Amino acid sequence: MSTATGKATENTTTMAKVGQMAPDFNMPSTKNIETLAENVKLSDYKGKWLILLFYPLDFTFVCPTELIHFSDRLDELNGIGAEVLGVSTDSVHSHRAWLKTPQDQNGIEGVTYPIASDVGGKLSRAYNILVEEANIALRGLYIINPEGVLQYAVVHDLNIGRSVDEVLRVLQGLQTGGLCSADWTPGQENLKV
Secondary structure: OEOOOOOEOOOOOOOOOOOOEOOOOEEOEOOOOOOOOOOEEHHHHOOOEEEEEEOOOOOOOHHHHHHHHHHHOHHHHHHOOEEEEEEEOOOHHHHHHHHOOOHHHOOOOOOOOOEEEOOOOHHHHHOOOEEOOOOEEOEEEEEEOOOOEEEEEEEEOOOOOOOHHHHHHHHHHHHHOOOOOOOOOOOOOOOOO
């Protein structure tokens, strides 16, 4: 729950809504790729912007292009106070195998941010992107502010990837705290009212 100003008052596991607290999570992850014994939690990102990057399946075709592209630009994202967390309904063991597979063999070797396992689809369901009959997530991208409030949500069908440039633009716009016009770009002034 939150107030109209976006200030957090309570964290629940209800449906995700922009302007309210992001649904909490605690999922197995690849934070420790060797042991797979380190879960990832929303509280791990307190004080940072979080880009929550849902994708359908490991070892597919569009997914590696996205995950690799976000990893290639991770320094830029980290440079403006943001972290990235990949999430799919595949097991953490599948994630590890994919992370250890070379890119020229349809793997994502070299991706440096963690990938979480939402096997039962609980978090995907909370974000209303779970395709129930297939138990896979649509391509959902969410930006959560340092206080844990969901600030941005975009969902794509399975066959189209997302743009890191657009995510950077939106994130920097959100960080201004002001009003950003259509096609606003970093460096431009906010709207005056």
